[in-house]
Amino acid sequence: MSSTQGGAEPIAVVGSVAFDTLETPHGRADDELGGAATHFAVAASFFAPVALVAPIGDDFPQAALAYLAERGIDCTGLERRAGKTFRWHGRYHEDMNKRDTLHLDLGVFATFAPTVHEAIRRAPYLFLGNIDPVLQRSVLEQFASPRLVGLDTMNHWIAEARAPLEALLSRVDILVINDEEARELSGEDNIVRAARRILGYGARSIIVKRGEYGAILFSPESVFAVPAFPLERVFDPTGAGDTFAGGMMGHLAATGDVSHANLRRAIVYGTVLASFVVEDFGGRRMRTLDRDAIEQRYRQFVALTTF
């Protein structure tokens, strides 16, 4: 099955594949297929061919591989190793902007040092998921000449690996981080000043994700802001940011157009995809999603924001 657009260019994503146990005010789900790279890949697969580069343990079930393959995701970059797949157990508060990690077992992800297959190295779109910036750099250097490079990171790397992270930013087209990370990376409380400073580090553009409040794109010449799609129920926010990034990069790769105007539309697609994934536990909602539903909600988003 292929649900991608004709002419779409391939995207490679490097990061984590995991099994998540999720507790939200709405209930609990055990051992849901998750991980940042998975959420990204599944979202992007609605738009373009995706190659997923991540480590999996010898416990990784065939059914999960079959699902990824069914979504047209190239799994040849999944490196199966002796040991366990990354596992995370999180519990969200009543205010689902807050969560606690109850258990974390990196498993085979702890020693991940990706060597990317030759075929995948030719992908013109590369998303460096949230891993050690030293590894992100090593992956980037394996790619011949990617047309567009996206990067995610987290507070841990900002605090512990600031030098390699900053050095990487000048090679990044789109940094995708949340508002708290933007503040920590820049040392600025105000999100506009934070973004200006991070642009000064060399990133060509920055998308600041603000959860239920939407996202802002900062580039040297322009700012673009979108609200989130208002939902009557956010069931489980897990994977929303990664799904946003996947939808966004997916649209760019699908159209082969990396102009600023198209990046704005890509951010709306990212917003739309994120609005679906939070409707059920983990990535469950994506299993029943199709391109028609995406386009319908994109049109609803236009109606939501037009004045």
Added chain:
Amino acid sequence: MSSTQGGAEPIAVVGSVAFDTLETPHGRADDELGGAATHFAVAASFFAPVALVAPIGDDFPQAALAYLAERGIDCTGLERRAGKTFRWHGRYHEDMNKRDTLHLDLGVFATFAPTVHEAIRRAPYLFLGNIDPVLQRSVLEQFASPRLVGLDTMNHWIAEARAPLEALLSRVDILVINDEEARELSGEDNIVRAARRILGYGARSIIVKRGEYGAILFSPESVFAVPAFPLERVFDPTGAGDTFAGGMMGHLAATGDVSHANLRRAIVYGTVLASFVVEDFGGRRMRTLDRDAIEQRYRQFVALTTF
């Protein structure tokens, strides 16, 4: 001096006129002309004739009256009484979404029971600022047949005067509240469900203000969301919500068009006006603002949100 548009229809606003002592992370200002109705009236005065109905003490200075008159604001509804003008002293946290009231003296506002002049009662646009819902109702009943009624309230009245507040909502075209108030009024955490429930109480539409994150309009048939205008520095948030409401109602009255499409544009004008008032203490920034700067930022807002 008149800076309003030709053909604009009059707006009446009822509420508080005050002097504020303001402490923010950026400094301190003493005895700034403030109060919700003042902020509303000044913002609306850039668009339409405004009549301000509020009590002032015998300490209210001529210079403040002169400023309001200079902005074209009809001050015949300012009821001067023996006693002090409402005074508030607030201190914002580093996170300026939080503030503490250090001192509050209602003065003549404590016994405010407005009787509106005949001339003002004919205003087709009426904004019922944040006062006791029983008084809001009494004011509303003094107006012959207002074309559009806006209403503000606060947590205090939601908790202490819920019955008269709910009864009032069926006579209100636009309820303007913040997200916390929407949650308290509805008993719903999720803002979409909160708004649906409040629409069920009878309000024709609800604008939920989300501070630095923008605003959402809910009406039975449509939802409209805007981000806030991103600013490098929020100097003092005092009056932002009231200024938003004033800009919004001002545009409606200026155009005489209360259609849903125009309400969306009005919300953008409200957003633009609010983005100015936070640039300096209290209402200082409004003293140097002009219509050209408003229109310029409106165009910037279009550029900010177009995709």
